[in-house]
Amino acid sequence: MTPEAKARQQIDQKLLQSGWLIQDLKQLNLGAAQGIAVREYPTDTGPADYVLFVNRQAVGVIEAKRDEAAENITTVENQTARYAHAKLKWRKDNTPLPFLFESTGQIIRFTDERDPVPRSRELFHFFKPEQLIDWLKQPDTLRNRLYQQMPELPIRNLRDCQINAVTGLEQSLANNKPRALVHMATGAGKTFTAITSVYRLLKFGGAKRILFLVDTRNLGKQAHQEFMAYSPPDDARKFTELYNVQRLASNSIDPHAQVCISTIQRMYSILSGEAIDDTAEDLSLNELQQTSNQAKLVRYNPAVPIESFDFIVIDECHRSIYNLWKQVLDYFDAFLIGLTATPDKRTFGFFNENIVAEYSYEQSVADGVNVGYDVYEIVTEITQKGSILKAKEWIDHRDRQTRKKRWAETEADTAYTGKELDNSVVNPSQIRQVIQAMKTAVDTDIFPNRKETPKTLIFAKTDSHADDIINVVREVYGQGNAFCKKVTYKAEEDPDSILSSFRNDYNPRIAVTVDMIATGTDVKPLEVLLFMRDVRSKGYYEQMKGRGVRSLGYDDLKRVSNSADSAKTRFVLIDAVGVEKSLKTESRPLEKKPGVALRDLLQGIAIGHRDNDTVLSLANRLIRLDKQLDAKAHARITQAAGGIPVNQLAKNLIAAVDPDQIIATALATAQAQGITRSEDTLTEAEIEAARNQRVAAACAAFDSPELREHIESARREREQLIDHLNLDQTVFVGYSEQAQAQAEKVIQSFADYIQHHKDEIAALSFFYQQPYQRRQLTYDMIEDLHDALSRPPLMLTTERLWSAYARVQTSQVKGADRKRQLTDLIALVRFAIGRDSELKPFSDQVDKRFQEWIFRHNAQRTTAFSAEQTEWLRLMKDHIASSCSISRADFDYAELANKGGLQKVWSVFGADLDGLMDEMNRELVA
Template identity: 50%
Template sequence: MATEAGGLGPEQQARRRIDRQLEASGWTVQTMHELAPNVACGVVVREFPTDTGPMDYLLMVNGQAVGVIEAKREEAAERLNVVEDQSSRYANSALKHLGQVALYFVFESTGTITWFTDLRDPVPRARELFQFPRPETLARQLAEAQTLRARLQALPASAPLGPTGLRDCQFQAISRLEASLAEGRPRALVQMATGAGKTFTAITSIYRLLKFGGVRRVLFLVDTRNLGEQAEGEFAQYLPQDDNRKFTELYTVSRLTSSHVPADAELIICTIQRLYSILKGEPLDEVDEESPPEGLEALRREPLPVVYNAKIPPEFFDAMVIDECHRSIYNLWRQVLEYFDSFLVGLTATPDSRTYAFFQQNVVSEYTLEQSVVDGVNVDHRVWRIDTEVTRQGSRIEAEELIEKRERLTRRRRWQQLDEPLDYQGTQLDRSVVNPSQIRTVLQAFRDGLPQMFPERVDREGRVEVPKTLIFAKTDSHADDIIRIAREVFAERNDFCKKITYRIDEDPRSVLASFRNDYLPRIAVTVDMIATGTDVKPLECLLFMRDVKSRNYYMQMVGRGTRSLDADGLRAVSPTAKGPKEGFVLVDAVGVKDSEKRETGALEKAPTVSTRDLMTGVTLGVRDEETLSSLSGRLARLAKRLDAEQHAQVREQTGGVGLNELASRLLGVDDPDAIEVEARQRFGLAEQETVTSEQRDQVREARAATACAPINGPLTTLLEELRQRSEQVVDDVNLDELTHSGWEGELETHRAALRRDFAAWLEAHRDDLTALTIYYAQPQRRAELTQAMIKELLTTLRREQPGLAPARVWEAYAALDDVTVKQPRSELAQIVALVRRVCGWDETLTPYAETVRRNFKRWIFDRHAGNRTKFTPEQQAWLEMIRDHVAASFHIELEDFDYAPFDGEGGIGAMVELFGEELDPLLNEINDALAA
């Protein structure tokens, strides 16, 4: 048989890998000739003879034979289940010198894949392990009267669950989870609507597992520090039905804030980011636990490489409860979960197809938000819509205006005169452009709408107590603007409106506690910190001033308002409340309810990743070439924007490494020549010897570790602050205008009224405005339509019906036709498209420029398809200029060639030279064809 590198065949290589794994797990590997009594707690003997032939490995604990390992070559991994009978035969064979011994622990392994069966289980079933268990683990398990699976099988009958103190949905979830565990199912999903008590359900289950199920240690896994702190508080407050002591008095609870994992803790709370760092043996700053790891999926498609850690072996936890599991079970983090040989229980309100797949479609609870509202567990909501002109279509700052520019972070201001007009879209608001009037208009509309939203709380003066309101902002800078303007709009003091994010000088937990329990603040503004998973029961308003593209994230945000609250609890923070919380109001100021939502999984295909996420990924161990190269480029670009003082700040944080040097190191990690030289030096290779791929990988890993060493949480925070000092344009020129504020149904009524009134006005003027006469009654004259005619139409509309501004009517028809095309900036272009739609020239609302381009393409095709002479490339270029002119001015005439852009290309003379006598009929043909 041919052998592989080093003269070892496939079987020998598998045994070499198995030996290394066993030794890493604390076993002493020996041959029969080396066997010595009491040499260690765990001894593995190779080729131990039995009456049916030598077994590959015999496991001995404290001198007692306890298990068998059947080794197979790596190519046989997919057939390991086939050799289970062979393993079992050895387990029941008579051992030389020892006789008939019960070998309960049976393994099949290639050194890469390992399967394990405990023959003492009620239903022995093989499961895959990351690594062999430690000998002391098997010693402890042998000393127990029953296996964990046997204890869990007995749990439902030995300690029946009573419904006292539990909602029906909680009772069913716990009962079905325990039935699933009794059947030995390794994974289970608890889907329960936000506000229905997922965490209370989980704590009750954990309490029962620890007290009645013989479970030794449970991990409660979260994906943000905030959720970990919240869970810690809920465990501390939990009082079981059968004991007057709280959970933390009965069991040791530890929330991990460092790499130390207390072995005596029965309940450990940890973020998945910190758990990964512990497995890797690397430090982690708390900053890197602030944001969910969901966005980091885009960094790489293969899982992070988890390695064995003897301090926290795979068997360390008997069960793991994964909070917000829809975010933390996928590509980047999946191996962290699958490292452990434990039962996995997922908690989420918003599962998707991948969530169901990961938990093997074992859904033990499926309690939807709709059902929770019907049951009275949660409250429903109504939608209040706020629309403004700038929100929808942006605006323009004309050339030569003196504008303010400010740094996002420091708010340092300077003034600059514009050389050319600045157009911005609504999507740019609060990022590159800030329009204070837009923020003020939205908040004023919200304030003025409160008496209609909460009519029972209006006093004799017509004032209403502002309900507890959570505003979702786009960025920290946006949140600061909202807070400043909200205090002015409501004429209130500082503590009326506060920010709750990780980046505030105050303790965010203290501000959150005040928002939850005290009268002030009435309004909280957040970006991400309390967008998901945080319980604030008195919330009665959610104001969206940012859009959300993830369906799951949006539902999580909506869930902040669904929690019910009794009358006393609501009056404790909102004294004018007349009864219990019966619902909440979702105030949509950005069209978040209508925007297209995607599944969370689409993040894996995200074309870009933020610099913060890149650095966080590197901190957590991402080392692939694409990530390091991308980060190198980002750092190099940032370095150009920093001044000497800021560069000094960076070097102080990195221990003397400058940003340019750091970028260079990252880029150089994958230099093939450097790796070649370093590998030869490191492994002492002669000139004629070839560097192996394994040696290259080792060198590359070491180079990456060295290059990435300065990157950590504090540096990420510092660079984020420096990066955010980029400037924003402050538009104090264009005042915003409210177009609608009212209940969701009222918005459609309002839009229908706009459409009806606009069509009626056009009909009334069809005989006295030339443009309308052509559109309605004489379409054969469409080639005569000019910009002057359209301007006359627009001027008359503005004078007689200013409420029928084209931008407003555009939105009404866009909603009717369900189109998302970009609204033209020019009112002339808007009104032409609207008139064509009303008069039936277009079936759906279509920007006029798009219509012209479509007609032009058809006209060119028809001419070329006929027998007429085809246009030359130069003629085609001029025709395309004419097309663009018609799109903007509706008509082309000879005198137009004396102006831009035609004059720069030779004007009327060039046109005559190109088209000769055909010029006049050609222009008529174009005017007719493009206006069709």
């Protein structure tokens, strides 16, 4: 078959799959089908390879080329265009044909001549005839509508970053760019922005159907909820009242759906016809790329043609989709729109460096969309250095999956590193030290004013690690089951209901997860993230860290954390495994476990130590291991052993040193050599030779390093050692160097602000006047200053400033564990400009000045203040401490009104009251 004929054969096959009927000119029958491809159709410039007819009308042309011409296929576009503009024999209408294809059978390129700027694009397959009919019925093409008909974007209720994203995307689509990337920080409203674009593409762009790809099934549910909640700016109805939205939970696409929400795993299952694993959609693609390297071979599926979607929105477009699952994206003839908070070089490359909007995390914090964070470190001795379990120690051995324990001696000295904790070895003391250190730090240093534990998320390594953490958390905090819950796909309770409670209810206060809340999932009240697992991928780590960045208003935060005294202003990342530092290098060497007994046996057999004790010991270990392995581990070992199952490997070893079978082999060998022997007349050399022959055959499989590693790793994966013997202790607990630098930056920003605005803000002007000025500092002045400082980009709340000073100038700061009052801003300003040598709460300063003032008054007066007068003066002092000043109107407030108010205090002090108030306002504040 010539290359040209081979190409035609492949083209014919793809046309047939797409629903076209193929005819030679001699058998022309345009009534035989809706879509017909006629070979070698004559034109006035020569015969066209294929002319496409739908409903008897010529609509397109295909120029066929041999596969070797693939790299130059765009050079024949002029030839295709010539046929499209030529006069077709027997055709009355000479209008140019709109649909132009070039194909080698392997490669297909397509141009729609009706587009504003016709440009060819590569297709996975040919369109169905019905698609061309549908396009011909429309007055404009999709690209034409994107080019000239998209109305101005209503900006009401949209943030600037969302406006920039939607308008930037629409400009990119108008320019017919096939791929576009929207880079928006976590928490900035990527999904809301995407839905805004989807709405406009459906309503004004005339899109037929849009695919919304998500990372996990859980994020699919979340996206569906956002579609249901979305209210367009130009319609009173919800999105789902206007358009059909289908969240794919099966392999059937609703033909009436205009938006389909799906994981890429589900979409691959639909295209391939392969059943999807029940848990495949529960793991983030960041996790799946670690566990599977199998290529995804996507073939044409007539039930889901390439024209099924006009646009594909890829939410959280992690790099793994460009490796393992890229063919799913290549399959559809659709614009690709990527949304991510954590792009890398590969992301930029995949989207042709077409970044239509960029909104960084730093910008989002400056705008008040997100909150900043501090890094707090917990380092324990065993986390840092590991430990060793001595041989012959009696400890628990726990099955990783069933959690079943057996009490047994260790086979050999087992050294383990911090990286191996909670994989091959579990040290409950290490977990307990970390959790106790976290509790102490949060209660006394991080959120000292909270009465309840702030909403906390702990990232665990595995499901069994999560269970261990939960048990320790409940014990350390002295709380019940509701306090701490596991939120993973393997949780016995419904993970969605637990997540909802974690987000909206008082309990649980602490959630432990492996991967379910690692990316995308929105839990705004989170204020503490504890990392008890390391993360290899920088992008994935940023996604995990992003769970804490969302801002939250005071009322919403107080609803779940009642003792919160302000809006959410920050979150704290507690690093218990060095995750912050491990990201400084792209790759880290894996530490190997030294001296494990089974490994020694395997290695000895491979080298040649094949005495009976060694052979039988290995057989016994394999028999024990065989009973513990799951089907996947069995399959891996069997494949590595050349098809021999684990139990057969063990049986072969036992049989190899069986004395009776050795004798039988020796006799058979002698007989084959023509030597007459009986059991009694066999020589020692013949028996030894027979033994060595049998043992060599039984041990041959273990020459394979791959098999030895599979056996050893299967043992490690299946069973954990519970180290109750080595007790851990904390080495360091405190803010990281990064947090220290951040605190210094906060203090410098505060100092710069005071210096630059001292003449224009009344409260600052007060402090720069003469010490004995008569001007009164009012609560409104302090409130105005606080508002100016706490707004973006500074975000300098009183609590944040006090915390920064406590970290940088620890010895000079008092009362860091006290609940902050607005008037503490006075103390901060005085300390910042050098008026006070110590930073202590404003109420403490007022107390001290009050004691000096009242002592001086009593010494100067003929008669000291009475007990009743002193009590009223203390009440007035307390009011000044919380409000900066006192006046007659303030006696209407509850704290003073309950004591009798202005009428009562006037009867106590008489005409001296106003003078005393003026004096206290001046002396106690300034």
